[in-house]
Amino acid sequence: MKLIYVVIDGMGxxxxxxxxxxxxxxxxxxxxxxxxxxxxxTGLMYTVGKGIAPESDVASVSILGYDPFKYDVSRGAFEALGAGLAMKDGDLALRCNFATLGP
Known part of the structure; x- marks a missing residue:
């Protein structure tokens, strides 16, 4: 069976x-x-527990089957791996959102 997850994150x-x-x-x-x-x-998944609003990285790690309380994966490292960048011990991956403010 082929399966695709469409994760709608941040649409609120x-x-x-x-x-x-x-x-x-x-x-x-x-x-x-x-x-x-x-x-x-369609459905709803409580990735870390009902009533807890997780950050994107925590939810994604949980959706992939890992315990987010055991494996602390920062969002920067998670997105670097998703972009195909090889990470090794001691590497640091940071991410940020750019924004502009109007007058």
Whole structure:
């Protein structure tokens, strides 16, 4: 059986006045996500425990079958491996988000 996980991470937002008090997701046209939801299997997974909101790296490690309380994988190292970069003991991988602020 072939399996693909589509992890929707970080889509939560607040309603925006300019969008008719809808969230960006509610206002978006999402035909591909609609198709996947209609034809695939959907569900909710508590990656570290019900009521705990994990960071992306913790959730991803758990989804891949590792105990996030045993294996501390930083998001920088996780994304470096995902980009095909070889990491070895002593290496440091950092990640950041760039942003600009308007006037």
């Amino acid at each position: 937002d607040l309603p925006i006045k300019e969008l008719g008090n809808k969230t960006p997701l509610q206002a978006a046209e999402t035909p591909n996500m609609d198709f996947l939801a209609k034809t695939g299997k």
